[in-house]
Amino acid sequence: MSIWGRFGEFISRVTSGAISGVADVVEAVRTAFEGDPELRRKVAFSIAMIALSAKMAKADGIVTQDEIRAFHEIFSVPREQERNVARLYDLATADTAGFEAYAERMAGLCGSGERNCRMLEDILDGLFHIAKADGYLHEREVAFLHRVAEIFAIDERRFDGILARHAVRPADDPYAVLGVTRDTPFETVRRRYRELVAENHPDRLIARGVPEEFLAIANDRAAAINIAYEAIERGRVSA
Template sequence: MHYWGKVLGFIFGFMLFKLPGALLGVIIGYYFDKGYAKALSDNGGFARLLSGRNNLKNRMIFFHTLFSIMGHIAKSSGRVTENDIALASALMDKMGLSGELRQEAQNAYRAGKQADFPVAETVKEFKQYCFGRRDFLAVYFEIQLQAALANGQLHHNAESILTKIGKTLGFNPAEVATYISQAKASGQYQYQQKHQQHTQQSQQNQLPQLYQILGIEQSASDQAVKKAYKKLMAQHHPDKLASQGLPEQALTLAKERAQQIQAAYEIIKKSRGL
């Protein structure tokens, strides 16, 4: 919390004008604290301030949280299978993790599988590390969902854990439900892209999923479609995410998501004759 402006305002105001001055000083200090907090947030919070001096540590914090939660989710279905481990390794490969970062990710995954793994505390600490940057947290949550849905299915225990994680990160129930719906639609769309012929008819059949990828109903107005698209593209802008502290290895996944959003929007736009 930022309160030093109010404290100093009270002290100096009281020294100059006694109680009326103290009250005026608190009011001035309130607006100072508010402006200071916004300025810090707009510049990426503490993750941004630390990124230049301790970049390796910041990346380790990110990947430790990411893969420990992944291990915990994999274990939630009963046991961690060889397929679960292969999916985690594939994600590490996709991000290009090697050396210390890969070792940290592997250790974190093993830690997350333990019965006493403190999932709630881990997520809360990560949120504090991110200084509440919503776009950063949203992309992190999307990566978790993407990893959980890598095999095309989402176990009900995993969905329950992910729902709690989304709420702990600060998203309301409707937002969490939308993120999960988007991730499911994204996974289904990717699967169909790999296994079906790309015809005009197949694109028409995939329209419901494409609307879900944008997080809107198929009955949405043209203006609502465009607004949803712009919001998602801004949320996944690589320069913005990098400035907020998202490791370069994770930016690859954010860029892939942006490409999928772009593709979904283009097909929807074409189907509407826009």
């Protein structure tokens, strides 16, 4: 059965029972897929993106067609599973629990349970992709994303790098994209660049549980990293 088949089966089962919100759905993932960590990561990623994007839309106050398109760039949802995705989205929108509660549960569910696994950064990156789709990143969205990053234990340097990659700060700061400063020795810059390239290799992304559609976004991320490194290298050589 495909990941979406398992996702739909799981959502249908848990939402037809006595649950009070998405936090209960997340907790159910822990037990339902306890014997299959890989499937648990994939289902957890999907639930995190759907639930947190719903909460982010509520913070912004409006869902645009551009944001819907951006969501479908991350997920190619089979027609027969659209109802289950909508069910989870509506549950998150109506849930009185704040998004912090979701983010906390997601952080504890990530991978093998470590606080700052790379999948959390992928989730944050996907939320940025959706937030900026309408061509404008609202202050409330930035505050939302920053708070999610704090809960995910993503430090300021890495958060600033994601901000810079998505061009919500002066886009021509290659140092911010790589998460280094202008006085960082070039060997350290090169090492940091190689770390980021390795972290974003498609095989590693798939292993972290992201859907195949997300690789297109990851390619944009990799391109931004390469452009930033090349700009720094040119600047250091000509200096």
